Amino acid sequence: MKRIKTDVLVIGAGSGGLSVAAGAVQMGARVVLLEGGKMGGDCLNYGCVPSKALIAAAGVAHAQRGAERFGIAPGSGRADYAAVQAHVADVIAQIAPVDSQERFEGLGVRVIRDYGRFVSRRKVRAGEFLIKARRIVIATGSSPMVPPIDGLGDVPYLTNETLFDLREKPAHLLIIGGGPIGMEMAQAHVRLGCQVTVIEAARALAKDDPELSAQVLDSLRAEGVTLHEQTKIAKVRQTAGQICVTAQDGQEYCGSHLLVAAGRRANLDRLDLNAAGIQAQDGVISVNAGLRSTNRRVYAIGDVVGGLQFTHVAGYHAGVILKSMLFGLPARAGRAHIPWVTYTAPELAQVGLTEAEAKDRHGDKLEVVRFDTGENDRALAQRAGGGVIKVMAVKGRPVGVSIVGPQAGEQIALWSLAIVNRLKLGQIAAMVAPYPTLSEINKRAAGAYFSPRLFQSPAIKRIVRLIQRVIF
Numbered sequence: 001m002k003r004i005k006t007d008v009l010v011i012g013a014g015s016g017g018l019s020v021a022a023g024a025v026q027m028g029a030r031v032v033l034l035e036g037g038k039m040g041g042d043c044l045n046y047g048c049v050p051s052k053a054l055i056a057a058a059g060v061a062h063a064q065r066g067a068e069r070f071g072i073a074p075g076s077g078r079a080d081y082a083a084v085q086a087h088v089a090d091v092i093a094q095i096a097p098v099d100s101q102e103r104f105e106g107l108g109v110r111v112i113r114d115y116g117r118f119v120s121r122r123k124v125r126a127g128e129f130l131i132k133a134r135r136i137v138i139a140t141g142s143s144p145m146v147p148p149i150d151g152l153g154d155v156p157y158l159t160n161e162t163l164f165d166l167r168e169k170p171a172h173l174l175i176i177g178g179g180p181i182g183m184e185m186a187q188a189h190v191r192l193g194c195q196v197t198v199i200e201a202a203r204a205l206a207k208d209d210p211e212l213s214a215q216v217l218d219s220l221r222a223e224g225v226t227l228h229e230q231t232k233i234a235k236v237r238q239t240a241g242q243i244c245v246t247a248q249d250g251q252e253y254c255g256s257h258l259l260v261a262a263g264r265r266a267n268l269d270r271l272d273l274n275a276a277g278i279q280a281q282d283g284v285i286s287v288n289a290g291l292r293s294t295n296r297r298v299y300a301i302g303d304v305v306g307g308l309q310f311t312h313v314a315g316y317h318a319g320v321i322l323k324s325m326l327f328g329l330p331a332r333a334g335r336a337h338i339p340w341v342t343y344t345a346p347e348l349a350q351v352g353l354t355e356a357e358a359k360d361r362h363g364d365k366l367e368v369v370r371f372d373t374g375e376n377d378r379a380l381a382q383r384a385g386g387g388v389i390k391v392m393a394v395k396g397r398p399v400g401v402s403i404v405g406p407q408a409g410e411q412i413a414l415w416s417l418a419i420v421n422r423l424k425l426g427q428i429a430a431m432v433a434p435y436p437t438l439s440e441i442n443k444r445a446a447g448a449y450f451s452p453r454l455f456q457s458p459a460i461k462r463i464v465r466l467i468q469r470v471i472f
Helices: 015-026 041-045 048-065 081-099 101-107 180-191 210-223 311-327 355-365 377-381 408-420 425-430 440-455 458-471
Strands: 002-011 031-034 110-112 123-126 129-138 142-144 172-176 195-199 226-228 233-239 242-247 252-255 257-260 264-266 298-300 339-342 347-352 366-372 388-394 397-405
Touching (some): 002 015, 015 311, 031 129, 041 081, 048 180, 180 339, 210 397, 339 408, 347 408, 355 366, 366 440, 397 408, 397 425, 408 425, 408 440, 425 440
Parallel strands (some): 002 129, 031 110
Antiparallel strands (some): 233 242, 339 347, 347 397, 366 388, 388 397
């Protein structure tokens, strides 16, 4: 057994773990990084990167078929599915060096390609190594959750970890789960020429504002996605070369391929948390506001702590704990300013409280202002109108923003900045956005808060008339 002593041990080389390792080693700490799977974790290899590359290819195919809207003869939009997946693999390959073992060893990190398991409160075993660390960071991420559906284990099915290895275009893709992954892949595949059926036990895109998510779902249906909500599954079977999903009401849905997109589960099984005195509850590690576990030497970040399971959250968590681990300064992870995006067309983005959540928390103090994307000149020029932005405000400060429309994911970042810095809507309204851009939508939404106060106020009108008489 080879023994190693280090300042920081990071378990998991996904986005969060890599951020901790890079930050810590460049600020002078000795760092050991463990990864038994692929460097870059889920985001690079199975999640954010490949899915967005596939969505981009599908968008090109869809744009060709709709070119007549711009006075251009439409193209076939016919997709070579294997070539599209080769494009996805090429994008991953271009990004992979940034997350590679070679790069991190070049920074001074000792990288061990094996899984880690706790043997005590400060020690972790990984293959032939026994590592003792002053501070340990669990950043093992999550994996697809496979629901306990009768017969599912007896049929071939895809998850996001296997979908991007597929080279045969599905004739009819069945998707279990109407969350962001399910709906993104549904639209991408229907645009690539597949028949797609989505089966969701509750409401699709249930975490988002129902008014705005309805616009997304209507768009997907218009493109050919078949969506069955409030449909619980009883069993799955394979017959005559097809996979058939039977609902509890007896309705059966059959297709050539099955994608399971029914949520995520934290990767905790290999860790032996009890050996380190680390508590987990409901399948995730219990942490305090500073992301420390019940073992004060051990931090946990990203998907393993539950809540908002996104790459950018893991990166944010990394910054929080670096402040604490390296400098001994108090640091707390907030949630109010964390945005998320569903990368359908139109995109759906959220930061802070939804309208329903804001009403529950703030009651009569809440004001909801909105602006229609269809009134934005750039959106109209791009034939991309029809969206909406809703700003939930209390005493002139945004507490939540919901956006559906073109580049909603790009626009939501401004509102994260506003919420984390407690900016007022007057400061957003005062910015100058270049014309014509989609960023004017944010300015117009902030201005909508003041419009009734300025333009519909008899007192303001009296003051203006008085000033005109006295001064001029």
